[in-house]
Amino acid sequence: MEFDVMIIGGGLAGLTAGLALQEKGKRTAIVSAGQNALHFSSGAFGLLDREDPFGAVAELDEDHPYARIGADSLRTFAEKAKGLFARAGIELNGNPLGNGFRLTPQGALKRAWLTLPEVDLFPDEAAVKGHKVLIVNLLGYLDFNTSFLALGLEKKGCTCRVETLRLPEMERLRQNPSEMRSVNIARVMDNAWVKVAGEVKSLLKDEDWVILPQVFGLRDATVPSQIRETVPARVLFVGTMPPSVPGMRTQMQLKRAYEALGGTFLMGDEVLSAETGEARVRSVETRNIGRIGAKDFILATGSYFSKGIASDMNHVYEPLFAADVIQDEGRGSWYDPNFFNPQSFLSYGVATTPGFKVLKEGVPFENLYAAGSVLGGCRSLALGCGAGVALVTALSVAETI
Ligand SMILES: Cc1cc2nc3c(=O)[nH]c(=O)nc-3n(C[C@H](O)[C@H](O)[C@H](O)COP(=O)(O)OP(=O)(O)OC[C@H]3O[C@@H](n4cnc5c(N)ncnc54)[C@H](O)[C@@H]3O)c2cc1C
Missing domain, CATH: 3.40.50 (Rossmann fold)
Incomplete structure (x- = not known):
């Protein structure tokens, strides 16, 4: 099997990239191993938990994906995300250029950027x-x-x-x-x-x-x-305790819209390994189909929760390509024993060029990009930027390709 673009991971980032690329006439496939963070979603997408999310980009660490994109492009992609969803049949609430507040199950208000229709x-x-x-x-x-x-x-x-x-x-x-x-x-x-x-x-x-x-x-x-x-x-x-009904429905709607545009969604399959050489990915090997080749590849495998990032006792690693991972040396510095303090390990993820090309031993793959929560530097729990990072980086990568 040969495609223009092979996307590994069928969560928010993978599906967004797939939709954007299919709309531009690329022939793509998504391999999706299983459930993703949408199945646990609050129904609200976070861009950045700040009053002025675009103004706050300048304050972010240089590793954060928004710092790599810059405030102006962030604004452009933030606007495009709402349109992409609308074309997929999902009318999100909210102004893509600002934040509002959603009601939490504790009766509190929490900043949110765009929300699913019933939220x-x-x-x-x-x-x-x-x-x-x-x-x-x-x-x-x-x-x-x-x-x-x-x-x-x-x-x-x-x-x-x-x-x-x-x-x-x-x-x-x-x-x-x-x-x-x-x-x-x-x-x-x-x-x-x-x-x-x-x-x-x-x-x-x-x-x-x-x-x-x-x-x-x-x-x-x-x-x-x-x-x-x-x-x-x-x-x-x-919201209720997971699974999230609006999140699961949204995943199904996005998948249907992607397939309606001609995309190939390989549900329940898993990429087991990749063939690489001379800073290029040539093909991937999946459990059910075997070898799949493509001109470009997108790594959208999520963070620890989806096994896009994993760890042994001493290292945090990316399992498929052994890509460089932004992390602190030594297990002792990964976490703070006080559970309620910021936890460094939550920011670890794949290192890329400013254009999200994946790095391995400091050298970028020419045709492998990363999008979504597999990326290092997100700190999405602390910054409230999880879905925003997935949408914006997926659109950025799709545009580059
Ligand atoms: C439990 C949870 C709840 C969250 N809720 C919110 C929220 O309400 N709002 C918000 O803004 N953010 C939330 N986030 C942040 C979240 O990370 C993003 O919102 C976003 O959905 C992440 O999308 P993603 O596509 O990058 O990763 P994921 O959603 O994790 O998707 C990655 C996919 O890749 C697949 N995969 C992994 N390895 C392979 C492989 N080798 N082969 C094939 N497929 C593979 C996985 O099975 C998974 O389906 C939440 C995160 C978690 C963990």
Whole structure:
């Protein structure tokens, strides 16, 4: 098999690069070993947890991917990301050139850049003050904590009432508490949401807000907006414990859009090794297909969570190409024993040129690029830039190719 571009990893970075390249007429394939960070997503994409994310680029370490891209290009790619999603059938909320706030499951506000359609973005704290809120859960569902949510909102001057719906449709799931997980419930809700919307409507007294768990619209992305049309109050959908229903649906939508553009998505396959020589990648070997050749390759294998970065007792390494990894010498300097302090190991990842060509022993591969959380220097947890790095670096690499 031969392609123009072979993308290793089918998370947010791999799919974004694949869509952008297919739109430009390249013949691409994505090999995706399994679940990715989208399956655990809050439904909100972070660009940079700062009031002015573009102004703050100058303050970032030189290793951070945004420092390599620069504030002006970051702005351009940030705008392009929203358009790419819209063409894939996903209308993200938010201004691509700024941050808003999303409501967390603890009833707090957290900065967010763009959000999936059912996740509301607020301009400021004032927008969440003084509401009368009806919080509705489903009987037996423990992964949506209504008490935390109510407590957080009451601290913001809201008045909350919590109600629980008992649906006969969920009786079978309820018999086994370990089955009461977001995705199983969402499968039931695909057929029961009309009933839920009707019951919520009849529970409503004088509340102007209703909060429901994010367990609607796994198959059909329009369900949350149809619930909103049925209930005569503002309906908010708040995150649950993973898996993330909006995140999983988004991954499926992106995959479908990619395939509709002619992309080849090799689901459940895995790149096991690569053939390289003279600073070029010639082909990769996958578990199911065998050898796949391409002119260019993109490493979008994620960080530790997705095994794009791994470690033994003394080294943090990149398993496929043995690429250079930005890291501190000696295990003792990887982490701070105080769990709550910044942890250095979270910033480790692949070293690249400013144009994201992967380095090995200081020499760039001519045709291997890295995108997303496999990149070193991100510190995405501390900086709130996870999805932003994935989208922006994938678009940057696609444009270079
Ligand atoms: C649990 C979790 C939750 C997060 N939630 C958020 C959030 O809500 N908002 C936010 O902004 N950021 C979040 N982040 C940050 C996150 O890293 C980015 O948002 C982004 O989704 C990362 O995308 P990625 O494509 O770089 O990597 P991943 O999503 O990790 O995808 C990498 C993919 O590569 C595949 N892969 C790895 N090795 C191989 C191989 N050899 N062959 C084939 N495939 C391979 C993996 O199976 C995986 O599917 C979260 C991160 C984690 C870990």
